[in-house]
Amino acid sequence: MLAVRFAVLVVVALAASACSTPKPGPLDPRPVHERESWAAEANGTPLGRVVLLEIDDPAGPVRLYRVENASGQWLGWVDVAGRVWQRVPFQADEQFLGVYPMEKGLALLYEVEVPVRLAPQPDGPAEASHRRSRQFRP
Secondary structure, X not given: OHHHHHHHHHHHHHHXXXXXXXXXXXXXXXXXXXXXXXXXXXXXXXXXXXXXXXXXXXXXXXXEEEEEEOOOOEEEEEEOOOEEEEOOOOOOOOEEXXXXXXXXXXXXXXXXXXXXXXXXXXXXXXXXXXXXXXXXXX
């Protein structure tokens, strides 16, 4: 009788462990959330927008600023430490440009000499429909 109870407990424990969600691996996709966005302009000329992204990572949230031109194409990234990467078409990796204050990093990515000004974008219906969660593969 004791052996039957033990066998039932082992089967239940194995079934429960088989149904549990495995811990994500280091290369598994992570949810990405758009937190804020700003319109970028220089000397009154619209350049594009800057979007604050937050990646859900087991070690804690990772925040990056995605820089887009006026057509919505990604020009590069700036992280919270000021490291700047430029996207290069048809290449797998971005080009590291250096560590700069945000104004200088944005000027490098937009290829302008003057400071880039950021203005918060209103959170209207068009912006809310554009803001969504995505998956990011590290």
